[in-house]
Amino acid sequence: MHESELKLGAILGRRRWWLLAGTLLMVLSLIAGTALLGLSGWFITASALAGLGVIASLDIFTPGAGIRLAAVVRTVSRYLERLITHEATFRLLTDLRGQVFGRLLQLDEYQLRGLRRGDTLNRLTTDVDTLDHLFIGVAGPTAAALMLTMAVAGLFGILLDAWTALAVLGLLLVNPALAELSRRRGHRASHQLVETLPELRREASESLESLSDLVAYDRVPAQRQRLLEVSARVIGLQEKLARLDALSQGLVTMTGFLAVWAVLVLSIGLFQQGLISGPVLGLAVLTTLGLGEAWQTLPGAWRKLEQCRGAHRRIAALTAAGPGLPVAEQPRTAAGNDLVVDNVSFRYRPELPRVLDGFNLRVAGGERIALIGPSGCGKTTLAQLIMRQLDPDEGRLLLGGEDLRRLEPASLRRHIGLLSQHPMLFHDTVARNLRLARPEASDEDLGRALAIAGLANFMDGLEHGLETWISEAGGNVSGGEGRRLALARLILTDCPVVILDEPTTGLDRETALGLAETLDQWLGSRTAIMITHDPDTLPRHDRRIRMG
Ligand SMILES: Nc1ncnc2c1ncn2[C@@H]1O[C@H](COP(=O)(O)OP(=O)(O)OP(=O)(O)O)[C@@H](O)[C@H]1O
Numbered sequence: 236m237h238e239s240e241l242k243l244g245a246i247l248g249r250r251r252w253w254l255l256a257g258t259l260l261m262v263l264s265l266i267a268g269t270a271l272l273g274l275s276g277w278f279i280t281a282s283a284l285a286g287l288g289v290i291a292s293l294d295i296f297t298p299g300a301g302i303r304l305a306a307v308v309r310t311v312s313r314y315l316e317r318l319i320t321h322e323a324t325f326r327l328l329t330d331l332r333g334q335v336f337g338r339l340l341q342l343d344e345y346q347l348r349g350l351r352r353g354d355t356l357n358r359l360t361t362d363v364d365t366l367d368h369l370f371i372g373v374a375g376p377t378a379a380a381l382m383l384t385m386a387v388a389g390l391f392g393i394l395l396d397a398w399t400a401l402a403v404l405g406l407l408l409v410n411p412a413l414a415e416l417s418r419r420r421g422h423r424a425s426h427q428l429v430e431t432l433p434e435l436r437r438e439a440s441e442s443l444e445s446l447s448d449l450v451a452y453d454r455v456p457a458q459r460q461r462l463l464e465v466s467a468r469v470i471g472l473q474e475k476l477a478r479l480d481a482l483s484q485g486l487v488t489m490t491g492f493l494a495v496w497a498v499l500v501l502s503i504g505l506f507q508q509g510l511i512s513g514p515v516l517g518l519a520v521l522t523t524l525g526l527g528e529a530w531q532t533l534p535g536a537w538r539k540l541e542q543c544r545g546a547h548r549r550i551a552a553l554t555a556a557g558p559g560l561p562v563a564e565q566p567r568t569a570a571g572n573d574l575v576v577d578n579v580s581f582r583y584r585p586e587l588p589r590v591l592d593g594f595n596l597r598v599a600g601g602e603r604i605a606l607i608g609p610s611g612c613g614k615t616t617l618a619q620l621i622m623r624q625l626d627p628d629e630g631r632l633l634l635g636g637e638d639l640r641r642l643e644p645a646s647l648r649r650h651i652g653l654l655s656q657h658p659m660l661f662h663d664t665v666a667r668n669l670r671l672a673r674p675e676a677s678d679e680d681l682g683r684a685l686a687i688a689g690l691a692n693f694m695d696g697l698e699h700g701l702e703t704w705i706s707e708a709g710g711n712v713s714g715g716e717g718r719r720l721a722l723a724r725l726i727l728t729d730c731p732v733v734i735l736d737e738p739t740t741g742l743d744r745e746t747a748l749g750l751a752e753t754l755d756q757w758l759g760s761r762t763a764i765m766i767t768h769d770p771d772t773l774p775r776h777d778r779r780i781r782m783g
Contacts, residue, residue, distance in 0.1 A: 491527020571635015
């Protein structure tokens with residue numbers, strides 16, 4: 236098993252005391268509920284018999300106190316049980332999400348590209364939630380129902396006789412078999428549902444994201460049709476599983492009533508023989524009725540085990556994607572600002588042609604170069620190799636004379652900064668989006684970075700200034716403004732080496748030239764690689780390198 240693979244057992248083990256406390260409280264509340272019914276049965280029968288004059292006197296205080304106690308214990312233990320199991324759930328969710336998210340953070344650019352955003356989100360949310368059902372819905376209640384059944388059978392063995400105890404055990408222990416049967420019958424549909432539900436969410440989110448394109452190409456009806464088809468498949472599976480749940484729940488209810496009936500028949504026999512009193516008979520029957528209820532929800536819950544397994548598989552697949560790029564045993568700290576690309580070859584997959592084939596480049600410390608070339612010639616790929624988001628198949632990349640593979644990743648990140656082609660802005664304030672680069676930056680620092688990025692006027696127009704919220708993926712800022720916000724973020728990092736992937740794209744010529752001027756000052760003695768299709772709008776640079 237890979238070290239970073241999902242360790243469900245370990246996660247459950249870490250929270251074992253919470254889970255145990257939850258199960259014990261579940262048992263206590265079930266016992267109190269069943270005792271409440273049983274004592275009520277005893278009390279009602281005894282009162283009726285006293286009313287008929289069959290029994291001479293009736294002690295109403297002892298059973299009355301018992302009923303009150305059972306009612307209070309049931310309420311309190313159920314409340315505490317909810318509190319504890321919910322707390323346990325949140326802790327389990329935190330552990331699970333933490334582990335899955337931690338694993339995602341280790342993925343490199345190449346592995347991340349293989350993930351579809353909607354699908355990953357699904358695994359992080361729905362699948363993790365489904366897994367959490369494992370304890371709350373299945374393990375805890377099953378253990379509680381089993382323990383209660385054993386306890387009641389023991390009680391019947393003492394109060395009534397061995398046959399009644401065995402009848403209760405025999406009939407109610409059919410329930411786990413019914414639950415298992417329901418799990419097996421729902422196996423395929425449950426697995427299909429785990430796969431189809433994310434497909435539906437993915438289709439829905441992608442339809443919304445690409446709505447303007449779909450409208451422009453008049454593809455809305457076709458997309459709607461696709462959505463409806465997936466939705467119909469989901470509904471079909473859910474219907475199938477709901478029918479199975481109803482059937483198995485009906486069967487469990489039947490075994491519960493069969494047990495009540497068996498206890499009634501057997502204890503009438505005992506009563507006739509004078510071995511038990513009428514109130515005990517009432518107690519036995521109603522206790523069995525209460526006991527049957529403890530099993531009610533289990534077949535559905537067991538059936539969902541299959542969904543848990545599917546969810547586990549999907550999350551495990553996400554977390555088990557091989558390790559990211561290897562890190563040297565004793566990594567060095569990045570030092571020196573000169574960059575060498577030495578005979579580098581790279582292809583994305585073995586079956587694809589080489590994007591770079593024996594590529595060479597030397598950039599001296601403090602030198603600025605413009606990298607130009609036709610679309611698809613590998614400029615962005617080269618930037619990612621320099622950032623060590625990818626490793627070359629052949630050749631090496633050196634920073635300050637040291638192979639990038641020997642450098643500590645965090646130190647490399649502090650040393651080389653990248654303005655990517657599609658920078659990400661978070662649904663957060665301008666200030667927090669910028670402070671991602673430097674948490675301790677003052678408002679003045681942010682203002683300076685924004686001014687260098689040519690956003691002073693833009694900021695003046697914002698009512699809440701730095702505290703203005705940017706909606707998800709930069710929805711309320713224009714493409715050009717979003718890229719310049721990301722540029723301001725890069726400026727805050729203060730890295731001595733920077734790669735700017737098309738810094739002036741999306742800007743009109745006048746703005747681009749203005750930005751080039753302020754950037755020129757900021758770049759100062761930094762080493763800079765500027766990727767562009769229009770080198771005339773770039774800040775001053777020493778050389779132009781043509782790729783492709
Ligand atoms: N993840 C990937 N998997 C497979 N091929 C890829 C991947 N990313 C890029 N490519 C391919 O690699 C080649 C180089 O892409 P790259 O993005 O580096 O080009 P570029 O020169 O930056 O292009 P542009 O100027 O349009 O940004 C292209 O043919 C592209 O299709």
